[in-house]
Amino acid sequence: MNSDGKKIVAYGGILVLALAAPWMMTAYRTQLAFLWVMVLFALTWDLVGGQMGYASFGNIVFFGVGMYSTAVIQRNLHYGLEEYAHVAGRVESLSAAEYLTGLSLGMTVGAVAAVVIAAILGVCILAMGMRGPYFGICTLGLGVAAGELASGWEYVGAGSGLVTPVFPEGLGERAIFFYYIFFFLTIVTFFTLRRLYSGRFGLAINAIRDDEDKAEAMGIRTTRYKITAWCVSAFFLSLTGGAAGHLIGFIDPTEVAFAGPTFGVWMILMAILGGKGTLWGPVIGAVIFHVTQEVFWTYLFGWQRVALGAFIVAIVVFFPQGLMGWAQERWPERFGHRVEGTALAQTAGGEGA
């Protein structure tokens, strides 16, 4: 079997497994839906943080923007601002068609809003040449500030947050509905990124990661690439947020939407665990992280958050190159990094200084 055939079998296997999963593990449907949310977190973070080397601590902003935009659109479409507080939470709130209209319109608006915000931030931060830890800490400030602003903004419910409409009848089970939405979103994101990484775009942002000054000296339009990458990441993360808000049902400004210390850190951690700067690394990292968290830590009775903190430190301190990075160091030939041909003698390159 050639390598393309193997790939098709592998992808097909994953597809079948993923489609069947909620029916095989019926008790864990919500957790399974969140598995894809985690994969989306890691994939979108890795685009900017891994592939481009701009480690952001505040990507959660776009998640929150998508979540709030979708919820606000859903609310404004079907309720008056005043009546909302009384209606939300009642079973007969919305019909399936109304719910879907609000959800899709909201996610679209959220995605556009996130891309616009990413572009504006990109012009203010990336185009001005902010790099390295300063970029990371600046984005951290943005993430926390966004949560704090949402906590004080009455229009979006301030500190008490927003409640999304009750899941309507006629769409099946809520967890399954969102499971397939997130799975579909993951597939689209994954293959979009795969396509981007395989061409000019991928190599250009890798070049920015490895040596941005050199990339500029070679005439690569670094600013444009950086802002575009940031916008692509924001786009998918915002869609994730929009649907996630409706899955969770309750949007708390700092605990759910702009949850820096949890989701915000996890997305970085999952990408690192799997191997940042690779296509599959974030996916693998997210799966391992989520499964570990869900399966084992329920036994820790209240200490799971402490254990999680210890886990974060352990991964970063002892395993910063991640699984894929480790595999590439261990078996470089498997990843194609090998000397080819034997015509070394005639070349100047055969011997360096």
Next chain:
Amino acid sequence: MNDIQLAVEGVTKRFGGVVANDNITLAVPRGHIVGLIGPNGSGKTTLFNSIVGYHPVDEGSIQFEGLEISRKRVIEIARLGMIRTFQQTHIYGKMTCMENMTVSVPHRNEGFARMFARFTPDIFEKAEHLLEFVGLYPKRYLLAGDLSFGQQKLLEFAMALMTEPKMLLLDEPTAGINPTLINGLIERLQRANADLGITLFVIEHNMRVIMNLAESIYCLAHGQLLAFGTPEEIQQDQTVIDAYLGAH
């Protein structure tokens, strides 16, 4: 000497109280190989940096193909077709040599949609051809960061050629390269100049290299232009000899 590709006129660059370049005027004709020599600290690299836009000059003008570039930035100047290489190598360490090459395709006139384009077979072919040219073809799938310093310099040179430049500014291309390989490098530089028609403007410390390579040479000392002439004239020039021997 009618077709002047790069014209530097009266360029002065100060860092605080230190005058790194003092009223430098020089010209690089199209298709020629021009050398720039001078003792350490004479302002050669500063002049290169001024030309390619790393820092603004305090006085004077720099024209590339008739276009004033002294106020332009690095990326804009690079896209005009003037590419520089570095004394210390700058390559993309965690990418393979082939990726280093393909990402260096010309980024002139790149529209928004082109950012997402795939690489066409002719780009790979050209990259492989140029790697063959500098002798790195067998190592094309190795990570560039794993190459030796000398190989990285060759890769950087090949990457510069990949951008289809009109002029290359090379900052000490032979520094750190194994002496037995230097002749091969000189020959490659000459072929790049003759076959591809690329103008070369070269800083070099190795006198044997620059005397063999360059058609004309400028000599800097203490930030000032000391002498200009053919290699023979420079070798005979008493002020140049004094500058290198430390006499004033």
Next chain:
Amino acid sequence: MDNLQILFVAPVFSLQLLIDGILIGAVFALAAYGMALVWGVMKIINFAQGEFVILGGFLLYALKEAGLHPFLGVPVATAALFVIGWVIYRIAVVRVVEKDLFISILATFGIAILLQQLMNQIFGADVQTVESGLGTWFLLDGQVTVLQIKVVSFFIAMVLGVILALFLKMTRLGQAIRATAQHFRAAQILGVDTDRVYAITFALNAAICGAAGALVSMIWVIQPFMGLAYTIRSFMIVIVAGLGNVIGVALAGLGLGAAENFAGFILGAEFQAAFIFSLLVVILLWRNFRLSLKRQYLE
């Protein structure tokens, strides 16, 4: 914004805010000095800085509960944090100290989360404060009130800062630390045990934070998840003042304390955190703008 008018109607209120802000600012400056020390010597931006502060506060709280007088508790909390800092360095930080900044930031961020959760588990998520037992001064016919503990803590913070600065200048160990900060390779060659220097630097920083936290618990409140704000305050102060500028750190700390107090009053307490983090973004943009004015060049 209605509160803004109050400041115009009753200017003496501005004086009150200014005094309170400056007195608290001294504690910010102390923690920032510690961050600058670690940053300069170890090239690490310690993101657990704020958690060290809060931990110091909770230790004082626990000691007070155990019956110790708060002022005796301050040196104990400081010493305890020195030991904790040392242990954290030996277990985790030692492995990231010469890696790139991103890894060390993330590692210390992880330590911060771990400490937050531990404190939450041990001390609970409630807001706590430690009663110092000191009184209040009334100035200008009682229009301005000054808590005596704030004045005391201001002077303790300043004295600790001066002691640390003198330690770095005068003692042999202090000189080794400064030598490592300037050029760790050269210091190594000259026989400085840089590993030990790093351990002491990190522990010293933790101790300073512990002292600052103990003071915070008496003049303000502490809560397990309040640490990040202190980290960010320290970071802002260091960015504005620059590494190795002790006077600058002190002044920036006092200024930040005052600015925060005014902002908290004018915008409302619920926007105080938003103000700190927005200010961080503004300061980073301002720094970046200044840098971009002079184009950088590389060899």
